[in-house]
Amino acid sequence: MSVDEALAAMLSGARAVAEVEELATLVANGRVLARAQRSTMNVPPMDNSAMDGYAVRLADVKAAGTRLRIAQRIAAGSVGQPLEPGTAARIFTGAPVPAGADAVVMQEYCSQEKDLVSMKKIPEPGEWIRLAGSDIQAGSEILAAGIRLRPQDIGLAASVGISTLPVCRKARIGLFFTGDELVMPGEALAPGRIYNSNRFTLRGLAQVYGCEVRDYGIVPDRLDATREALRRAAAENDVIVTSGGVSVGEEDHVRPAVEAEGSLLMWKIAMKPGRPLAFGRVGNAAFIGLPGNPVSSFVTFLVFVRPFLLKTQGVADPAPRVLEARADFDWPRPDPRREFLRVKWNSAGGLDLYPTQDSAVLASTAWADGLADNPPEHAIRKGDMVRFLPFSELYG
Ligand code: AMP
Ligand code: MG
Numbered sequence: 001m002s003v004d005e006a007l008a009a010m011l012s013g014a015r016a017v018a019e020v021e022e023l024a025t026l027v028a029n030g031r032v033l034a035r036a037q038r039s040t041m042n043v044p045p046m047d048n049s050a051m052d053g054y055a056v057r058l059a060d061v062k063a064a065g066t067r068l069r070i071a072q073r074i075a076a077g078s079v080g081q082p083l084e085p086g087t088a089a090r091i092f093t094g095a096p097v098p099a100g101a102d103a104v105v106m107q108e109y110c111s112q113e114k115d116l117v118s119m120k121k122i123p124e125p126g127e128w129i130r131l132a133g134s135d136i137q138a139g140s141e142i143l144a145a146g147i148r149l150r151p152q153d154i155g156l157a158a159s160v161g162i163s164t165l166p167v168c169r170k171a172r173i174g175l176f177f178t179g180d181e182l183v184m185p186g187e188a189l190a191p192g193r194i195y196n197s198n199r200f201t202l203r204g205l206a207q208v209y210g211c212e213v214r215d216y217g218i219v220p221d222r223l224d225a226t227r228e229a230l231r232r233a234a235a236e237n238d239v240i241v242t243s244g245g246v247s248v249g250e251e252d253h254v255r256p257a258v259e260a261e262g263s264l265l266m267w268k269i270a271m272k273p274g275r276p277l278a279f280g281r282v283g284n285a286a287f288i289g290l291p292g293n294p295v296s297s298f299v300t301f302l303v304f305v306r307p308f309l310l311k312t313q314g315v316a317d318p319a320p321r322v323l324e325a326r327a328d329f330d331w332p333r334p335d336p337r338r339e340f341l342r343v344k345w346n347s348a349g350g351l352d353l354y355p356t357q358d359s360a361v362l363a364s365t366a367w368a369d370g371l372a373d374n375p376p377e378h379a380i381r382k383g384d385m386v387r388f389l390p391f392s393e394l395y396g
Helices: 002-011 151-159 197-208 225-235 256-259 294-312 363-367
Strands: 020-024 051-055 068-076 087-089 102-104 110-115 118-120 142-144 164-168 172-178 212-219 239-243 263-268 276-283 285-290 323-326 338-345 350-355 370-374 385-392
Touching: 002 276, 002 294, 051 068, 051 118, 142 151, 164 350, 172 197, 172 225, 197 212, 197 239, 197 294, 212 225, 212 363, 225 239, 225 256, 225 276, 225 285, 239 294, 256 263, 256 276, 256 285, 294 338, 338 363
Parallel strands: 068 087, 172 212, 172 239, 239 285
Antiparallel strands: 020 164, 051 087, 051 102, 068 118, 110 118, 263 276, 276 285, 323 385, 338 350, 338 370, 370 385
16 A cells, blocks of 8 residues: 555544634644634734834925924834924834825934934835735735644734634544563663663654643553553544554554454555554544554654644644755665655755664664655665655654
8 A cells, every 4th residue: 555545544534623722822832723813903003114214295305405394203102293294203113104204214314403304315105114004904814724823823813913812622642652572761671672762752743743642651462451551542532643563463462452442454555664554443533553663653653643633633734845855875776665764964955864774773763854755666866856854844
């Protein structure tokens, strides 16, 4: 099964959480906006000065060297009087332009003596005036539904006076990690044991996407224990994600456990790393079983779980944007499967390749800046352009 087929099948099974919370705009950063937002006001709300200078009537400044009496002073936050013909108003950035003025002369082009100002140039009509509504017009849409709010988005909402925002409830994700070989850092590493690194990687990823994470820790390689963990996780979460135990070995109990507690599709995905992937349902929760290999589980999380979680949380377009970047390496023996190679930007603006692409080598992911998405059987020669998925984009 191809990555795209599996992803499409999974995403068609993703249900967006229905609950919407009205949250203070101040604390809505990172959340998914449930409904589009419109501005009820013009921005800027009034014509205002873009510079420190002098507001004038164009009709009064017909020649360089014109002198006008300074009849008023308008600072930001205060409102002046209508500008009398033959006078200028000393004005500061952001201050409302007085009625009758049709240009602001920058102070660098003026010289002031007592209450007189002389202009060294003739201003253009409208010069240095920001018109009301030139940035945002009352009634226009400022934020679309289904975006993950970034700092500048909540700033924009605040700039038009929106004090609360409707956001989708966070998805609840339950994680557990199968394997009798697993121990936690801080515990003694008995012979044959390994540290449960997936717990850190996958939990961190779930947090990146703003989920409410429930972490059930290590589950032993036994059918009853796996079934019990599934039941509990299904009762408390929208999505269950597990690592390990999805191969068809005797010690792999995830598949029979999900089949006993719910329904399951087992996929052999034509990708490297990451072959076995399980997708199903247990009770009301979606189930995604990732392979145990640390790089495989990391990459399959990014490729499958990431869009699934985003869609579950109401994100309208969960597909990552893909960049084109230059490969500064050769990849002469491609795999028949689609490969996700660990690569890193170099100072020449190209991509370097981590020397071993083995799916057990987690160091490759920590070294890398992203994944080169290489089609099946596709050899890469130095200088070729490749599809590049930077982690910065995948984490966005
Ligand atoms: P499995 O998919 O259970 O057959 O595991 C495949 C490989 O990944 C084995 O070498 C496991 O020891 C390793 N592995 C499984 N789970 C974890 C984990 N949570 N952290 C690190 N390595 C793991
Ligand atoms: Mg295992």
